[in-house]
Amino acid sequence: MRYPLLIALREFAENAKTKGFWIGLLLFPVMLVVMIQVPRFLEERATPTRYFTIVDQSARFEPVILQGVERAHARRVLEALVAYQARYADPDRLPQAGDGGIDLEDAPPGSLNPAEVVKRLAEDNPEMLDTLQQPDGLALVLAGIRPLLVADAPPFEEPRRRLRKVEIPAGVDPSAGPDQVGEALKPYLRGEERVEVGGESKDLFAAVVIPADVEEHIIRPGTLQSVGWDREGVRFWSANLADDDLRDVVKNSIDEHIRAEAYEARGMPPAAVREIERTSVAFATFDPKKAAGEEVVSLADEIRLWVPVGFVYLLWIAIFTVAQMLLNNTVEEKSNRIIEVLLSSVTPGELMMGKLVGIAAVGLTMIAAWCISLIGVVWYFAGPEAEFAQHLLDILADDRVLIPAFACYFVFGYLMYAGIFLAIGSVCNTLKEAQNFMGPVTLILMVPLLTMMFIPKDPNGTLAVALSWIPLYTPFIMMNRIAGDPPQSQLIGTLALMVVSALGMLWLSGKIFRIGILRTGQPPKLLELLRWLRSS
Amino acid sequence: MSGNGNSNAGASASALVLRSVTKTFGEFTAVDDVSLEVPRGVIQGFLGPNGAGKTTTLRMVLGIFKPTAGSILILGRPSAMEVRDRIGYLPEEKGLYKKMKAWAIIAYFATLKGMDRRSARRRAFDLLERYGLKDFANAKTEALSKGMGQKVQVLASIAHEPEFVILDEPFSGLDPVNQQVMEGVIRDLAARGSTVLFSTHVMQHAERLCDRILLIAKGRKLFDGSVAAAKATLPRRVRIETDDDPAPLAQVPGVLAMARGAQGDGAWELRIRENADPQAILQASFAAGIRLRRFEQLDPSLHDVFVHMVGDEAKEASFR
Incomplete structure (x- = not known):
C-alpha cells in the first residue's frame, strides 16, 4: 500500500x-x-431612463397611461421593498399575520423560484400598490417595516424611475392626422433629432399616438373589428423593439381601463370586479409517497x-x-x-x-x-x-x-x-x-x-x-x-x-x-x- | 530501509545472472539466448550497436518486461520487484516532471525506493551539493539545461544508495565535462561497493571504466569477459623503426605479416597473432643484430574490438 x-x-x-x-x-x-451581480447591475444601472411622449388626440387615454406608468413604478418599489425586508429582517421580530408587513411565509405553495414568489406577492397586492402611489405612501410603508428590521439596516433606496413622459417635440403638430404625426416623430425616434428634458437633450425612446376616433378601434368580441388586422387604433412608435416594458404598460393600462368602463356600463363597480378577479380556490399538490x-x-x-x-x-x-x-x-x-x-x-x-x-x-x-x-x-x-x-x-x-x-x-x-x-x-x-x-x-x-x-x-x-x-x-x-x-x-x-x-x-x-x-x-x-x- | 548491506541475499555471489534469456516481440527476436554472470562489486559494461537489444535486456533485468525464455536472477532473486529498493535505474530516454523542483524529484524517487521522506530530502540536498547543483536545488526541472536535468535524473536513480545500479546510456547527450562527471559518479558507486551495469556504444568510456564487458549485436552475445580478454581477441600490431633490414623478424613465430609503415623511412608494422607475446620480436631483433630506434606495442582499442566484432552488422543496422 x-x-x-x-x-x-x-x-x-x-x-x-x-x-x-x-x-x-x-x-x-x-x-x-458574476451571475448574481451582473443581472442586478444591469437591472439597476444599465437600463437607461426611457423618455416617451404621448399624442392623445382622443383626449381619453393619456392620464390612463401615466397612471399605468406610475403603477409599474410602484410595483418595482414594492419588489425592492420585499427584497429589502427579506434581507434585513430581524429573525427575532418576525411579522405577525395581518399586521401589514410583507410576509414571505404567505408565499403561494408550490412556487419554485423565490424571486418569482416575491414578484407574485408584489403584483397581487393592489392595496399596497395604491398606498405606494400616494405622495407619502413609501414613507408610510417604510415606517411600517422598520420595526421588523435589524437595527443596523441601511436606509431603503427607492428604485430609479425608468419611464418618463416628455412634452411633444416643438416640431410636431399634435393636431395633424395620426399618419402625419407619426411621420413628424420619425426623426426623433430614429435619434436624428433629440428632445429637451430639463435643459438636457435626450433621445426619444417611444411615442404613443392615439387618434381621435380610437373609440371605433376598440375590439369587441363578435364585432367586425375583432377579425383581422386593425392598425388604426393606438400606435406605439419605437425604434427599440427589444425593450417592451413601456409597450406592455401602455397596452395593459388602456385595456384595463376600457374593461373597467365596460364593467361599469354593465352595472358592476370596479372595486367589486377587482375583488372578483383576485378570487381563487386554495390549491395544493399532494404526493402519495409521503x-x-x-x-x-x-x-x-x-x-x-x-x-x-x-x-x-x-x-x-x-x-x-x-x-x-x-x-x-x-x-x-x-x-x-x-x-x-x-x-x-x-x-x-x-x-x-x-x-x-x-x-x-x-x-x-x-x-x-x-x-x-x-x-x-x-x-x-x-x-x-x-x-x-x-x-x-x-x-x-x-x-x-x-x-x-x-x-x-x-x-x-x-x-x-x-x-x-x-x-x-x-x-x-x-x-x-x-x-x-x-x-x-x-x-x-x-x-x-x-x-x-x-x-x-x-x-x-x-x-x-x-x-x-x-x-x-x-x-x-x-x-x-x-x-x-x-x-x-x-x-x-x-x-x-x-x-x-x-x-x-x-x-x-x-x-x-x-x-x-x-x-x-x-x-x-x-x-x-x-x-x-x-x-x- | 536503506539499500545497502542486506545480508541474506549476500549468499549469492553474483549480482546478476542471465541464463539463456530470449525475448521476442511477435516475429521479431530482440534478445536471443543471452547468458551473463555479473559478480558483485564490478563495473560491467554492456556494449552493442544501436538496436542490439541492450535496452530490452535491461528492461528484462528490471522486471519491466518478462523474458520469453530463460531465467534471470538479480541479487539472488528471480524478480527485480522483490529487491527493487536495492536497485537503481537510469533509463535511456531521460525525462523529469517539468513542474517539480530538482530536490523534490530526487527525494520523491528515493522515497519510492523505501527511504523515509526526511532522510530522502536531506540526501537530495547533499547530492545536489556534491555534484555542483546546489544553486539549482529549488529550480523547477523545466528550467534546467539538458545536461543538468540528466544529472538530476542520475542523482535521482542513485539517491537511495542502491547495491546494484543499472544505467542505460548514461553518457548520451552529455558534453565532455559532464561525461567526466558521469565517469566520476560511476567510479564513486563502485568505490562504495555497488555493482554497476551500464550500456553504451561509446567504447572510450567502457575502456576506462569497465572491469568486464558484455558485447551483443542483433540480440546475440558476441563476447563476455574482461576488457583485457576482449582486446586479446584481436591480432596485435607492433611498430618498429630501424635502419637495418627487418626481414628476419617476419620469421618469428606468431608474426603474421610485416609491411612498411606510414611514418616514413625505416618504419615497419608487424601484425602478430592474438595471444602471442610481442617480446619475442624484441628478443629476435637482438639475436639478429637489428638495431631498433623504436619499438612500440600497439594494443587494439576496445573500439577496434567492437568494430571488428560487430562492424558489418552495425553497418547493416545503420542502413536499415
Whole structure:
C-alpha cells in the first residue's frame, strides 16, 4: 500500500499546485458572483431612463397611461421593498399575520423560484400598490417595516424611475392626422433629432399616438373589428423593439381601463370586479409517497425534486474534469519517459492505483471547494436566494439517499471513466494523439447532459430505464432518477452492473496500460489493442 | 530501509545472472539466448550497436518486461520487484516532471525506493551539493539545461544508495565535462561497493571504466569477459623503426605479416597473432643484430574490438 500512497500523494501535491487547479477552484465562485451581480447591475444601472411622449388626440387615454406608468413604478418599489425586508429582517421580530408587513411565509405553495414568489406577492397586492402611489405612501410603508428590521439596516433606496413622459417635440403638430404625426416623430425616434428634458437633450425612446376616433378601434368580441388586422387604433412608435416594458404598460393600462368602463356600463363597480378577479380556490399538490398529514408538496419538495439534476451536473463536471486530469498526467509521464523509472520502482498496478487515488482526491477537493463556495456566495448575497440555500441544506441534511448515492456514483463512475482515460493516456505519446481518442468518448459523455432535464419529468419511463442499464450512463441517469423513486430491482441491478463494469474496465485498462505505457510510436489500432488484451 | 548491506541475499555471489534469456516481440527476436554472470562489486559494461537489444535486456533485468525464455536472477532473486529498493535505474530516454523542483524529484524517487521522506530530502540536498547543483536545488526541472536535468535524473536513480545500479546510456547527450562527471559518479558507486551495469556504444568510456564487458549485436552475445580478454581477441600490431633490414623478424613465430609503415623511412608494422607475446620480436631483433630506434606495442582499442566484432552488422543496422 506504501507505493500507491506515495504516488497518490505526489499526484495530489503536484496537481494542487497547478494553475489549472486554482483557476478551476476560483472560477466557480467568481462565476457565481458574476451571475448574481451582473443581472442586478444591469437591472439597476444599465437600463437607461426611457423618455416617451404621448399624442392623445382622443383626449381619453393619456392620464390612463401615466397612471399605468406610475403603477409599474410602484410595483418595482414594492419588489425592492420585499427584497429589502427579506434581507434585513430581524429573525427575532418576525411579522405577525395581518399586521401589514410583507410576509414571505404567505408565499403561494408550490412556487419554485423565490424571486418569482416575491414578484407574485408584489403584483397581487393592489392595496399596497395604491398606498405606494400616494405622495407619502413609501414613507408610510417604510415606517411600517422598520420595526421588523435589524437595527443596523441601511436606509431603503427607492428604485430609479425608468419611464418618463416628455412634452411633444416643438416640431410636431399634435393636431395633424395620426399618419402625419407619426411621420413628424420619425426623426426623433430614429435619434436624428433629440428632445429637451430639463435643459438636457435626450433621445426619444417611444411615442404613443392615439387618434381621435380610437373609440371605433376598440375590439369587441363578435364585432367586425375583432377579425383581422386593425392598425388604426393606438400606435406605439419605437425604434427599440427589444425593450417592451413601456409597450406592455401602455397596452395593459388602456385595456384595463376600457374593461373597467365596460364593467361599469354593465352595472358592476370596479372595486367589486377587482375583488372578483383576485378570487381563487386554495390549491395544493399532494404526493402519495409521503407520510400521512405531510402529503402537501411544498417549495422544499420542489427543490428536492430538482436537486438530483444539480447533482447530475456536478457529477458530470467532476468526472469529466478529473478524468481529463488523469489523461493529461499519464500522457505527460509517458512523453517525458518518466514512466520507465517509475516502473523500476513500482508495478504498473501500483502506479495505476496511486494515480487513480491521487487524482480522485484532487477532484474531491475541487467539488468540496465548489460546494462550500456555493453556500458561501448564496449566504453572502442573502436575499430570497438565502431561503433557497436554506431549503437546499435542509434537504441535504435530511435526505439519507442523496449524498451516499452521489458518493457511490461518483466513485464508480470515476473508476469507469478513469479506466478509459488511463488506457487512452497510456497508448498516446502526445496530448494531440489523445485528443483523437477523446472525441468519441466526449460524444458518449454528452448524452446524460442532454437527457438531464427530461428524465425527472418521466423518471421511470422507457428512455430513463433503458439508459440506466448502460453502465457508462448508470451513474448519471440513476442519480437523475433518484427523486422519482426508481424500483428497487433496477436500483440494485444497475448498481451491480455498474460495479462489475467499473472493475472490468479497470482490469482491461490495466492490461492496456501495462503494454501501452512503454510503447512508443503510433498509437495502436483497435485490432492490435484486442491482441494485447488477449495476449497478456 | 536503506539499500545497502542486506545480508541474506549476500549468499549469492553474483549480482546478476542471465541464463539463456530470449525475448521476442511477435516475429521479431530482440534478445536471443543471452547468458551473463555479473559478480558483485564490478563495473560491467554492456556494449552493442544501436538496436542490439541492450535496452530490452535491461528492461528484462528490471522486471519491466518478462523474458520469453530463460531465467534471470538479480541479487539472488528471480524478480527485480522483490529487491527493487536495492536497485537503481537510469533509463535511456531521460525525462523529469517539468513542474517539480530538482530536490523534490530526487527525494520523491528515493522515497519510492523505501527511504523515509526526511532522510530522502536531506540526501537530495547533499547530492545536489556534491555534484555542483546546489544553486539549482529549488529550480523547477523545466528550467534546467539538458545536461543538468540528466544529472538530476542520475542523482535521482542513485539517491537511495542502491547495491546494484543499472544505467542505460548514461553518457548520451552529455558534453565532455559532464561525461567526466558521469565517469566520476560511476567510479564513486563502485568505490562504495555497488555493482554497476551500464550500456553504451561509446567504447572510450567502457575502456576506462569497465572491469568486464558484455558485447551483443542483433540480440546475440558476441563476447563476455574482461576488457583485457576482449582486446586479446584481436591480432596485435607492433611498430618498429630501424635502419637495418627487418626481414628476419617476419620469421618469428606468431608474426603474421610485416609491411612498411606510414611514418616514413625505416618504419615497419608487424601484425602478430592474438595471444602471442610481442617480446619475442624484441628478443629476435637482438639475436639478429637489428638495431631498433623504436619499438612500440600497439594494443587494439576496445573500439577496434567492437568494430571488428560487430562492424558489418552495425553497418547493416545503420542502413536499415
